[in-house]
Amino acid sequence: MTAPFEVAMIDGILDEYHRDPLNLVQILRRVQAECGVVTPRVRTHIGRALGLPPAQVQGVVEFYHFISSTPEGKYRIRVSDNITDRMLGNEAVMSRLTERLRVRRGDMRDDGRVSVDFTSCTGMCDQGPAALVNGLAVTRLSPERTVELARLVDMDAPLKMWPREWFHVDDNIRRSDLSLGTVLEHGAAIRAVLERGPDAMLRELQLSGLRGRGGAGFGTALKWKLCREAPWTPRYVTCNADEGEPGTFKDRILLTSYADQVVEGMTLCGLVIGAEHGFIYLRGEYEYLHQHLLEILWRRRADGLLGGDVLGSGRKFDVEIHLGAGAYICGEENALVESLEGKRGIPRVRPPFLATHGYLQHPTANNNVETFVQAAQIAVQGGAWFAAVGTEKSKGTKLLSVSGDVERPGIYEYPWGVSVERVCADAGATGEILAVQVGGPSGTMIDASELGRLVAYEDLATGGSFMVFNTSRDILAIVQNFARFFARESCGFCTPCRVGTQILRRTVEKVVDGHGTEIELGECEEIGRLVKSMSHCGLGQSAANHILDSLKRFRERYEARLAVRHFVPDFDLDGALAEARALTGRDDALAHLAR
Amino acid sequence: MRGEVRASGSVEFGLTIDGVEVPFEPGQTIMEAAAGAGVYIPHLCFHPDFKPHGSCKLCTVKANGRYATACTTPATDGMTVENITDAIQSDRRRLTQMLFVEGNHYCPFCEKSGNCQLQAVAYFVGMQETYFRHFYPRRELDASHPDILLDRDRCIQCELCVRASREVDGKNVFGLGGRGMRTRLVVNSESGLLKDTDITKDDRAVHVCPTGAILPKHVAYRVPIGERLYDRRSIAEVGHREPAAKG
Numbered sequence: 115m116t117a118p119f120e121v122a123m124i125d126g127i128l129d130e131y132h133r134d135p136l137n138l139v140q141i142l143r144r145v146q147a148e149c150g151v152v153t154p155r156v157r158t159h160i161g162r163a164l165g166l167p168p169a170q171v172q173g174v175v176e177f178y179h180f181i182s183s184t185p186e187g188k189y190r191i192r193v194s195d196n197i198t199d200r201m202l203g204n205e206a207v208m209s210r211l212t213e214r215l216r217v218r219r220g221d222m223r224d225d226g227r228v229s230v231d232f233t234s235c236t237g238m239c240d241q242g243p244a245a246l247v248n249g250l251a252v253t254r255l256s257p258e259r260t261v262e263l264a265r266l267v268d269m270d271a272p273l274k275m276w277p278r279e280w281f282h283v284d285d286n287i288r289r290s291d292l293s294l295g296t297v298l299e300h301g302a303a304i305r306a307v308l309e310r311g312p313d314a315m316l317r318e319l320q321l322s323g324l325r326g327r328g329g330a331g332f333g334t335a336l337k338w339k340l341c342r343e344a345p346w347t348p349r350y351v352t353c354n355a356d357e358g359e360p361g362t363f364k365d366r367i368l369l370t371s372y373a374d375q376v377v378e379g380m381t382l383c384g385l386v387i388g389a390e391h392g393f394i395y396l397r398g399e400y401e402y403l404h405q406h407l408l409e410i411l412w413r414r415r416a417d418g419l420l421g422g423d424v425l426g427s428g429r430k431f432d433v434e435i436h437l438g439a440g441a442y443i444c445g446e447e448n449a450l451v452e453s454l455e456g457k458r459g460i461p462r463v464r465p466p467f468l469a470t471h472g473y474l475q476h477p478t479a480n481n482n483v484e485t486f487v488q489a490a491q492i493a494v495q496g497g498a499w500f501a502a503v504g505t506e507k508s509k510g511t512k513l514l515s516v517s518g519d520v521e522r523p524g525i526y527e528y529p530w531g532v533s534v535e536r537v538c539a540d541a542g543a544t545g546e547i548l549a550v551q552v553g554g555p556s557g558t559m560i561d562a563s564e565l566g567r568l569v570a571y572e573d574l575a576t577g578g579s580f581m582v583f584n585t586s587r588d589i590l591a592i593v594q595n596f597a598r599f600f601a602r603e604s605c606g607f608c609t610p611c612r613v614g615t616q617i618l619r620r621t622v623e624k625v626v627d628g629h630g631t632e633i634e635l636g637e638c639e640e641i642g643r644l645v646k647s648m649s650h651c652g653l654g655q656s657a658a659n660h661i662l663d664s665l666k667r668f669r670e671r672y673e674a675r676l677a678v679r680h681f682v683p684d685f686d687l688d689g690a691l692a693e694a695r696a697l698t699g700r701d702d703a704l705a706h707l708a709r
Numbered sequence: 710m711r712g713e714v715r716a717s718g719s720v721e722f723g724l725t726i727d728g729v730e731v732p733f734e735p736g737q738t739i740m741e742a743a744a745g746a747g748v749y750i751p752h753l754c755f756h757p758d759f760k761p762h763g764s765c766k767l768c769t770v771k772a773n774g775r776y777a778t779a780c781t782t783p784a785t786d787g788m789t790v791e792n793i794t795d796a797i798q799s800d801r802r803r804l805t806q807m808l809f810v811e812g813n814h815y816c817p818f819c820e821k822s823g824n825c826q827l828q829a830v831a832y833f834v835g836m837q838e839t840y841f842r843h844f845y846p847r848r849e850l851d852a853s854h855p856d857i858l859l860d861r862d863r864c865i866q867c868e869l870c871v872r873a874s875r876e877v878d879g880k881n882v883f884g885l886g887g888r889g890m891r892t893r894l895v896v897n898s899e900s901g902l903l904k905d906t907d908i909t910k911d912d913r914a915v916h917v918c919p920t921g922a923i924l925p926k927h928v929a930y931r932v933p934i935g936e937r938l939y940d941r942r943s944i945a946e947v948g949h950r951e952p953a954a955k956g
Contacts, residue, residue: 154899154901155899167881168897168898169883169884169896173885176886176888177887177888463781465783603889605888606890606892608763608766609765609767609807609865610766610804612890612892613808613890616844617807617841620842644803647800648800
């Protein structure tokens with residue numbers, strides 16, 4: 115039953131979001147935060163208020179990890195499960211939490227106090243193991259901190275009473291170059307475009323050679339030009355702050371300490387393409403930055419940098435923040451726009467492209483956080499300033515989020531073309547390097563013989579994730595972590611990704627468990643290739659890269675794990691008894707079959 | 710005949726599919742061009758009456774050497790399309806096997822057998838066994854409606870019923886819930902049951918299902934096994950005929 119006060123509260127949230135179905139994800143997030151659940155009855159209520167069919171609301175509720183149809187605890191603890199968190203001991207964090215709080219992972223405690231589970235990378239790889247508690251980032255979960263956290267939950271201590279330093283997030287900027295070293299006077303880029311006009315601005319951008327920093331590397335000037343030339347309005351600017359690639363956290367720093375430049379870049383884009391409305395799509399994991407960003411938007415409005423009359427030009431531009439709700443796929447630009455429209459984050463069929471048919475089927479310039487920052491800087495400093503560094507096809511600089519086996523994890527800005535070796539040396543790689551994952555699980559895994567390779571579109575393209583592994587690490591454990599990640603984050607739209615990522619995860623697990631044979635390795639290659647070539651979007655097309663890369667470079671590590679026999683059936687007789695064991699509450703030796 | 714001006718004054722566009730010249734009108738997809746020329750490209754989520762979906766990926770071809778979904782990729786003049794090659798058919802076989810193992814498909818005692826596009830496509834791509842380990846998911850059956858059965862075990866999430874109910878029937882009875890492996894067909898009523906919707910047995914949504922996920926009741930084996938759509942002819946020949954509603 116829904117209590118009357120709950121209905122009143124939900125109605126309040128609905129009103130706050132103008133009962134606009136485009137805000138469905140935002141509304142559901144808030145209801146989830148207030149009630150800990152979105153029940154079928156509440157779904158129907160919300161659907162009626164927004165004029166949406168119940169199935170559509172249900173579809174959205176069930177799509178996002180951070181919205182739930184079944185009750186979650188008053189304290190919702192989600193432990194980040196990137197490989198770097200794992201290397202920093204997140205499994206011990208999990209076992210301490212479940213033990214101390216007397217709760218099973220994935221379940222809610224019977225008294226409704228707490229639920230604990232793993233979640234995909236929360237972007238705190240430089241200060242893990244990390245977790246989200248009721249949506250807020252908690253860093254450096256040492257054993258002491260973990261035990262104390264469990265105690266506070268047991269005591270039902272409100273989050274406000276918790277030690278502030280637990281929620282402290284460091285920038286960890288280790289190396290600054292062109293971008294991080296540039297301080298822009300507020301409004302400088304806007305003044306530049308107002309003085310020199312959009313065409314001159316596009317020429318500077320073209321001259322700068324700036325390409326999208328999210329990873330795909332599409333030319334920014336061309337993207338903005340296509341939008342500007344699309345013959346219908348309104349047009350929109352969207353900022354992709356859904357930094358979900360495991361191991362990436364550079365947008366976190368930009369949104370923390372360079373947020374004015376992010377908004378400045380968006381405003382610049384709006385003035386160039388003729389848009390009056392912009393969105394920041396902020397990943398749910400960065401909810402702790404929401405208030406900070408809102409304050410910056412308010413200040414900029416007060417300063418005349420946003421709003422109905424930008425710097426007295428008579429031009430309008432304003433920015434709205436939408437929060438994600440736990441979905442890696444929403445970093446894919448087409449899924450992001452669907453999510454912005456309050457829908458399930460399913461990548462659209464292309465063509466048409468966002469530049470002409472984006473938000474609400476209108477021309478939309480969608481760029482990464484870093485791209486907007488650099489565009490604003492180029493507007494002020496000029497294209498030549500930017501193009502003077504980097505390589506022929508990769509102009510300017512790139513922020514790298516370095517984590518893993520290094521002494522100084524954090525943000526390193528380099529001109530494109532820096533060698534992997536140099537980055538590893540600067541970050542203080544510890545021990546002997548086994549592998550480096552450039553560009554996250556969807557990027558490229560290289561081995562120690564390839565450290566001379568360059569971070570650039572010509573060689574190793576990257577959105578910014580850079581994870582270092584030394585020889586104390588197990589390649590198969592890394593691969594397994596990534597395979598689970600993709601299986602968990604596939605949106606389910608197309609067959610090869612929906613089913614293929616599950617098959618790959620199972621096959622890798624079979625090898626890790628010591629039951630794999632040459633047949634499994636062949637299957638990894640065949641299905642990996644199929645997922646890569648036939649999937650609908652970038653997520654699927656890159657979901658098998660880590661397996662294909664690691665098989666190519668570390669095949670002997672796979673082979674060392676294979677069963678001696680030529681063939682081991684997939685069917686696991688003992689595994690099939692797991693349900694019977696759970697039902698009878700037995701797990702003794704006699705309840706198991708000998709292998 | 711590449712973009713040539715015909716005697717009538719109109720311009721003729723063409724592409725080749727497995728070496729066969731196929732003309733097309735500007736704006737058509739590869740699938741539409743193929744269908745117009747009577748060339749079969751395997752597919753499940755595509756239906757000529759509805760906007761392309763591009764999710765099952767069975768219609769993947771190589772267009773100018775690159776993988777592309779035929780139902781969503783615009784045809785271009787002079788395009789070279791590979792359709793029925795050993796490599797592509799082998800990939801399609803794996804995709805079909807994936808669809809079989811992720812759900813619960815029991816052809817021998819499924820009443821759609823012989824009228825089922827999934828089964829017929831499986832035959833077309835040469836599928837002999839399911840190859841992968843079965844997932845055996847638990848999916849809910851909805852037998853609440855007097856005339857219509859919804860058996861999610863056999864659903865492949867093609868959304869044809871979703872599209873048909875919305876676009877043709879104007880009822881919006883279906884939607885998709887869940888995500889990833891848990892993606893599933895949901896019904897648009899507070900109870901989540903078909904009986905509480907306004908669906909009726911003559912709705913397009915009931916008959917467009919390419920598998921046995923949505924079945925009209927009381928028809929069952931009125932057309933006996935052996936005399937069904939794909940029993941004697943391959944799906945490549947049958948095309949888009951739907952099983953007769955009244956059996």
